[in-house]
Every structure is written in C-alpha cells, then in structure tokens.
C-alpha cells in the first residue's frame with residue numbers, strides 16, 4: 247500500500263475508499279502478539295527529563311482537550327499551549343500514537359477555524375494567534391455539548407472547558423479496575439440523553455459533535471488506554487491522570503479535579519508505531535458506535551426548551567450530496583468532514599490549506615486528499631442552524 251501521494255483537492259488518484267478498506271483490513275488482521283499480557287504491546291512514553299510533567303505557568307494556555315493539555319504539560323507540545331500544525335501532528339504521534347493522517351485533520355481544522363492559519367491555542371485567544379478564538383471559544387465549531395466529562399456550555403454558565411465531577415464521578419465509581427469499551431460507548435448515549443433533557447440550548451453540529459464529541463469517548467479507549475494488549479486497558483489510574491483528577495485519600499474515592507494539570511501516567515504504553523491510530527481506524531470506531539446506538543448522530547439543536555430537539559437533514563445541509571442513510575457508508579463521513587473543513591474556512595485560506603497539507607506531507611507522508619474520491623460539495627448551508635438559539639445566540 248502506498249501512502250506517498252501528492253496533496254491536491256481534486257477528483258483523481260486512487261480512491262481513498264480502497265485505501266481505507268485496506269488499512270481497515272490491516273488493522274483487523276493484526277495478530278495480537280502478546281495477548282497473554284506478559285509483554286507490553288505498545289511503546290513506553292517518556293515522562294521524564296525533557297518530557298517531565300510541569301503544571302502550566304501563568305499565561306500558559308490550557309483548555310477543553312485533556313490530551314492536548316497533557317501533551318503541553320509534558321513538553322510534547324510547546325508548554326505555552328500554542329503551536330503550529332506541525333507541532334500538533336508531531337506531538338500526537340510521539341505522545342499518543344495518533345497516525346499523521348488523523349492528526350493532520352484535527353490540527354488543520356484547529357488552525358483554520360480556531361487559530362490564525364499558522365498557529366492555534368489549546369486555551370483562549372492569545373496575541374500570538376491574532377484573531378483566533380482558541381479552543382475554548384469554539385463552541386459548536388470544535389468544542390461541543392455532551393462531551394464525555396466536560397459540562398455543556400449553557401449548563402455551567404458558559405464554562406465549557408472544565409471537567410465536571412457530576413459527569414466524571416459516577417462513571418469513575420462504576421468500576422473499580424478497568425473500563426471496557428462498551429461501557430464508554432454507552433456512556434455517550436447517557437450523556438446525550440442528559441443534554442437533550444436538561445439543556446434547552448443543546449446542539450449537535452457537524453464535526454464538533456459527530457467527530458470531536460464522538461471522538462471524546464472513542465479516544466478514551468483507543469488512545470488513552472495503556473497498550474499492554476493490542477486493545478489496550480483503561481484503568482482508574484489512566485482516567486485520573488489523563489483527566490487531571492487527583493485522589494485525596496488512599497482508597498481513591500475522594501477526588502479533586504485540578505484544571506489544566508492533565509498528566510501521562512508513568513510507565514504508560516501508547517499504541518506502537520506499527521499500529522498507530524489512523525483516520526480509517528477511527529472511522530471504523532465511529533461506525534461501530536453508530537451501529538451500537540443507531541440514530542445517536544443526528545445534527546440539530548434543542549429549540550430553546552428542554553427536550554425540543556429539531557434535526558437538520560444531512561441532505562438539506564449538503565445540497566443533497568450526502569444523506570443520513572449513506573453517510574456511514576464507505577468513506578462518505580471522511581469526505582463530509584474534509585468538505586466541511588473547506589467550506590467553513592474563508593475562501594482565501596483554501597490554497598493556504600493545501601500548502602500546509604503539502605508541507606506536512608514532506609515529513610509525515612500523508613495520503614492525498616484527492617485520493618478521497620469525494621463528490622464535490624457545492625453547498626454547505628450552515629444557515630439552517632441559525633434558527634436555534636443554542637447555535638445563533640448567546641451560547642455560540
């Protein structure tokens with residue numbers, strides 16, 4: 247399988263679909279080499295020396311993403327919390343075993359929708375990032391309601407970036423040792439149901455909800471897990487370290503959340519370089535989740551009252567290019583995300599996006615976006631969401 251292809255957003259080249267299918271097969275057929283647990287499957291992540299944990303200093307940016315906060319606290323990302331696309335792609339790979347194709351998408355979306363096209367902040371705005379809002383002020387764009395442990399913006403007086411013990415505590419206490427994947431997936435259903443019933447301004451927007459918020463749960467088992475086995479184990483310690491929850495007593499039931507103090511557990515193993523978490527593997531997880539809870543991914547918002555959800559049809563949103571029935575087929579969801587990324591950035595920034603992608607490709611060898619074989623999106627009608635106060639007004 248060849249990864250070395252030129253980046254260019256057009257309709258040519260081998261289809262990304264076949265690339266995804268091949269990667270997916272690779273991923274599933276990977277023999278579990280140490281499934282008896284005698285040797286760790288993953289690669290130990292360095293947490294000393296240059297990569298020692300240091301809590302943020304005054305002025306350092308920290309925000310809603312526990313992974314990025316931890317990477318910055320260990321110096322995998324600049325400790326200031328502001329970095330370039332390259333910094334992010336490199337840090338996610340080095341610290342968490344995220345493959346550069348997935349890392350690039352996350353970072354490109356970050357830099358073009360919350361940054362200045364060159365750098366972005368994992369917290370709030372900074373002088374260095376100019377007009378960029380940072381991740382904290384990207385509600386419904388990058389940051390979303392019904393995330394795993396952070397509170398919904400409306401439910402906590404505008405605070406969308408602190409972990410809430412109300413969400414974390416019961417989940418944590420549900421198990422004493424490890425947290426199986428299905429428990430984590432099912433928790434998303436509980437969180438969405440909670441938001442529908444308690445948050446009059448609840449919204450589920452493309453990318454923020456179906457990629458980032460869905461990713462919150464998926465990444466917890468696919469990336470935070472200690473990769474002793476190919477599937478990884480999420481223990482209590484893993485949850486506490488990555489989510490910055492510190493025990494106050496020895497039995498660990500009395501807990502304190504320290505904003506911005508996310509850490510890597512010591513003696514923790516990321517996914518190995520032979521099994522980095524690719525965009526294809528992520529897509530499989532998204533589809534897996536959708537099959538377990540059909541209908542969870544619905545775009546739309548509550549209409550200003552609790553339990554008043556109005557859905558927006560994918561067909562209307564994309565001028566008929568995609569529909570709910572086919573969105574989870576083939577590579578359609580990845581196409582949809584790439585096309586929204588292009589649609590939401592200013593026209594003038596599109597060639598800049600290609601340049602940045604080509605630049606990343608030199609180091610990280612990315613699959614060609616052209617290879618996606620995506621149908622051309624001619625209309626992305628975000629104004630359909632303007633009818634909802636949760637999107638248009640104070641909780642934007």
Ligand code: HEM
Nearest residue numbers: 310311313352353356388389390393394395396462465469
């Ligand atoms: C450039 C890369 C990334 C960006 C810009 C980013 C951004 C964000 C944002 C904006 C949120 C808040 C989402 C919400 O409120 O639903 C978030 C949450 C989260 N992110 Fe990231 N993220 C990135 C990469 C990652 C990676 C590689 C992981 C891997 C573990 C990860 C794990 C999480 C988790 C688990 C949450 C949920 C936090 C909670 O609800 O307590 N993120 N991220």
Ligand SMILES: *[C@@H]1O[C@H](CO)[C@@H](O)[C@H](O)[C@H]1NC(C)=O
Nearest residue numbers: 304305306371372373374375
């Ligand atoms: C940002 O710029 C403003 C205006 O020039 C200045 O007052 C402020 O100190 C700067 N902040 C930082 C953190 O450098």
Ligand SMILES: *[C@@H]1O[C@H](CO)[C@@H](O)[C@H](O)[C@H]1NC(C)=O
Nearest residue numbers: 416417419420421429432433
């Ligand atoms: C633990 O999780 C299960 C499965 O999601 C759920 O049915 C149960 O109510 C939870 N228990 C507690 C104490 O939260």
Ligand SMILES: *[C@@H]1O[C@H](CO)[C@@H](O)[C@H](O)[C@H]1NC(C)=O
Nearest residue numbers: 286472474511512513514515
């Ligand atoms: C991860 O797994 C390895 C191998 O079983 C173990 O030695 C290590 O303590 C675990 N680390 C964490 C943080 O659970």
